Amino acid sequence: MTRDDWVAVCGEALERKGISHFHPLEICDVGREAHGAILLAPRPHLIQNAIRLCRVLLYLREAVRPTSVLVNSWFRSSIYNDRIGGVSKSMHLTCGAADVVKSGLTPSEVADILESHPESDQFGIGRYKTFTHIDIRGMVGRGAPARW
């Protein structure tokens, strides 16, 4: 699947689900261009994971007060994941993980909001100094919750 195919197929899926705040290229490209990595589009079956994660990010967007959610890293191809030393079973390989910042809030406040989500027992949540990692591991059959 080329990037153009991904934009068409994923864009259509997002539109069908009424998700307008995230663009298909935000899901597949963000966080990779700056590293000169080869840009490979995710396989089409991963769109459902991206949509599940979009819903969680929209919850985050609306929490406290509606402000934008900046995604630093979402999908990673295995080549890119290896290059940056990502763990081999990284949820980023599945389109089901993102490293995010919410405008006006600290990473810790963002993590607290994600903890308050009704399905937080399905999540992996990682607290880092400059961003928060969120993934939907329990929704794709992996052990959940996970916290670090």
Ligand SMILES: [Zn+2]
């Ligand atoms: Zn992450």
